[in-house]
Amino acid sequence: MFRSFRYGERFLMNEMQYEVRKMVDDDVELMNITYDRIEIFTQLELVQAYGEDKLIFALTEGEKSSSVKMNMEQYSNKDKSEMELRFQVIEPYITGQKKKRDLKEYLQNYPVELRPKLTPILSQASFYRWMKLWNQHKDIRVLAPQTEKRGSHQRKTHPDILKIISDVVNNPDIKGESHTDLEFHSRICNRIKEDNLNRPLEAQLKPIHYSTFCRMHKEIKDVYRENCYLHGKVIADLNRNGVSTQVLADRALQVIELDWTPIDLLHITDAETKKTERGCLIYGMDKHTGQPWGYHIAFRSQPNAQDWMQCLLHGILPKTYVKELYPDIKGDWAAFGKPEMIVVDNANVNDCKAIEEVCRVLDIGLHYCPIEGGHHKGTIESAFRNLNLKSIHGTPGTTFSNTTQKSKYDAEGRACITMKELHHLLHITFINLIAHVPRRSGIVMTPHNWWQRSLRESHIVPKIPVSKQYLKLLLSTGSDTRVLTNKGIEIMNQHFYCPNIMILHERLRKEGKSRQVRIRYDVADMREIYVEDPYTQNYIKAIPTANSLERKGIDDRYPVHFQQIAAVCYRNNQTLDEFDRAPVGEAYEAKDRVIEEGRNSIKEAKRKHKAEAKRQQAASAIAQHPVNQMALADSEKHPITNVEDGTASEHNKKGTTSPKVDVSQFDEPKIEPTYKSYEFELDQLLNSEWEVSRKDGNHYAS
Structure with a gap:
């Protein structure tokens, strides 16, 4: 789970494989396996590469095959009880309290009520399997029951049947058409039957079951190809390509004191509304050196276990981001690594089962001070006072430590820093005002130098997780x-x-x-x-x-x-809630008016077009008969209904009956070389009725 730059450790850095040969002071001698040569790096350079995700430790075979869950909430109470009982079985042999020669008798005489529920009969095979898992991972989660791994997880379908299924389902002739699973299954059974005709009896293929095919169909079907035919390539690409006594310490990272307190400072959470908020600072400090180890700001009246774990995450990981984000800070924040023990008080946030589980997973000791025993962790208590005096109480917007000091000071009106500046302010305080300033008590040395000296003299190499992602997921x-x-x-x-x-x-x-x-x-x-x-x-x-x-x-x-x-x-x-929607409604009404005007203009254009068509039709009819040959018709006469016999309509029988007229006896009218212009109304002419009659032996049209 955790690594250090010790002999034999392998890792990948800048796409090259390295193995640690030895470490002298802060220098680490490495064997470049890729180019078969020896290289020397400082520990700071390696940590810098790790912080930038350029250095990745090699995983052991046990770590590769491990299937532990990152979140303890994913384990049921039954699983947690099972892993705890299994650990209690092997714990005496881990600590060396018992010898392996007494293993058989130990397992037989183990109390029945303390045995794991899923393993009521303790065998030596189970014991050695649990010991092997613990030695590989040093993680109690590997002892959890893994019932999901039971049984076969490999498909036993014949490869030839898989090919037949793929050919039928992904038939190139199917271009978006819909086919049922029953149809596909019938085609596959028929293909298998035809294929068996050419196979010997001992190599016959067995028909695939319908339910088995339905499961395989979802895996084999080329949905992307189908979507290309149905919706086009753009949509197909979108669908496919488209978180009791004082604890003593004699070396760095042996004891970390951790506590929280409300920050005596108001910061602005919204620059537009000038809304202010007072957060809580969770702060961890190394007991031996006084070096700031990590911090976290919780935006609530009292932090919870999740905020506590955020401070743990910040403290363990290297602070390699300081030079990039805060170039004005002179000096490094050298504190990082997994501590051996964390000392806390009996506050509600610390007395939490989730914190105990995390510390057990990370193999970190957890020590609770007695009630009202704040002096047992005096290092962190004095660190808070030092933080307020050196930085917080001198910043505009401070609330001071009590109302007497604050008096009539307008903290909200004077507040001027945002969350970004608050983090910057804390980094300046932790690095330049605390870590690189000599302490008055004990050895007159800066906490930074004291930290480096303690690691060097105690031969301590800070432990970091195998990957940052692992620790981030856990915490x-x-x-x-x-x-x-x-x-x-x-x-x-x-x-x-x-x-x-x-x-x-x-x-x-x-x-x-x-x-x-x-x-x-x-x-x-x-x-x-x-x-x-x-x-x-x-x-x-x-x-x-x-x-x-x-x-x-x-x-x-x-x-x-x-x-x-x-x-x-x-x-x-x-x-959005305060936005006035009335103008939007007016815009929609204006849109409707424009649409109605468009409809009316189209209707008017169609009416004019029809009228123009009628005029053109009348002009075309007149063009075939010259105007000077047209006589005005008598409007009193009725039109004939039968041109051949020249008889009048039925309602004119009472009047004078006109004789039949032979039209062929009249000569064809001659066309005059010149024409006279006449003024007449085309609409009247077009709408008039035509008839043939006789008057004084002359023919005329009316």
Whole structure:
């Protein structure tokens, strides 16, 4: 679980393999296995590479095969009891209280009521298996029952049947058409039957069961190809690609005193509204050297176990970010590594089962001071007083230690620093005003130099976890479930994305499983979260989408606290709630008026077009008969209904009946070379009725 730069330790740095040969003072002699040469690095350079994720320790075979869960909440009470009982069985042999020659008698006489519930009969095989797991990992979680690993996890279907299934399901002739599983299964059974005709009797393929095929269909089906045909390549790519007495210490990292107190300072949480808040500082200090070890700011009246673990996370990890984020700070923050013991008081936040479980997992001792025994951890108590006097009480917006000192001082009106400046202020105080300033008591030496001297004289190499991700997952205080979408994971209107979770999203969607996944995140730094893969129980790191934090006015070079994202989300929601929607409604009404005007203009254009068509039709008819040959018709006459016999309509029978007219006896009218213009109304002419009659032996048309 933890590593140090000792002889034989292997790691990968800058894509090259190294092995530690020896360590002399602060220099580490390494064998470059890649190029077969010896190189020398300082311990600080190696720690710097580790902090920048350029150095990765090699995992043992046991660590590779380990399937421990990062969150203790994922273990049931039954599992926790089982691992505790198993550890009690092997503990006497771990501590050397018993010898292996007495193992058989020890197991036979072990009290029945103290035996693990799942292993009522203790065998030597079980004992040695538990001892092997403990020696490999030094982690009590490996003793938890692993019933999910029982049984076979390999598919036993014949490879030829798998090929037939793939050919049928991913048939290139199927281009988006829908087919049922029953149809596919019938085709596969027929293909197997045809294939068996060419096989000997002993090599016959057995038909695959329908339920087995349905499970395999989800894995073999090429959903991306189907989506390309149905929705196009863009949508297909989106779906696929788209957290009692005073404890003494004689060496560094032997004892860390840890306590919390409200910060005597108001800081601004929202620059626009000038809203202020007073946080709690959880602070850890090395007992022997007085070197600041780690801290965390909790934004609540009293911290909880999660805040306590955040301080533990900051203290163990190297502080290699200081030079990059705060270049004005002179000096290094050298304190890091796993302590042997942590001393706390009996506050409610410390008397917590979750803290005890974490310390047991990390193999860190936990010592509680007696009630009202604050003097037993005087180092951290004096450190708080020193912090207030040197920095906090001299900053605008301080609340002082009591109301008498504060008197009528306007702390809220004088507050001028934000969360970013508060962290900067604390780093200046811890490094330049405490770690690199000589102490008055004991040895007159700066805590920084005393720390380095103690490590060197005691031959102590600080222990760091095999990977930062492992420790962050174990101590992450944020744990929740979210629905995985093609946009990634959303927390407080902030989206987190990476290609690997898009692959997981596509697999869950293809197999029709729930896309609700567990996420874990560090509330003190939301620049990365971890998403649990439900298939492997491993966690995938996701980061905020590009420029999303910058658009919120958050500088992603510095740790982003959860409260910062929550404050932006709350302010945006409040702005939307206060927004006047009446102008938007007026805009929609104006839009409707424009649409109605468009409809009316189209109707008017159609009416004009029809009228123009009628005029053109009349002009075309007139063009075939010259105007001078047209005589005006008598409007009193009725039109004939039958041109051949020239008879009048039925209602004109009472009048004079006109004789039949032979039209062929008239000569064809001659066309005059020139024409006279006549003025007449085309609409009247077009709408008039035509008839043939006789008057004084002349023909005319009316």
